[in-house]
Amino acid sequence: MRQIISKEPWWARPPEPGQDELKLEWGWLVHYSEGEPRFEFIRERPTDDEIQRRKSCRITPSPE
Template identity: 85%
Template structure:
């Protein structure tokens, strides 16, 4: 049986240097448990609040 293990806001493509989060295409990275665990990107935009409060997929400042 296919069950969702986790679902997190995630970008479709990693940002370019200096690109703002608001310019990115967002969706959900869904982790399923069915046989071998697998991930699927669902192109359904999370709310701005869900994007701001996400735990993963962070843009880290570059060391300059």
């Protein structure tokens, strides 16, 4: 039986340097357990709050 292990806001493509993360194309990265674990990207935009509170898929500042 297919079950969701996790569901996180995730960008469709990594941002360009200096790009505002809220202007990216967002969706959900869903991790399923069905036999071998698998992932699926669902193109349904999370709310801005869900994007800002995400745990993964972070933009790390470049060292200067």
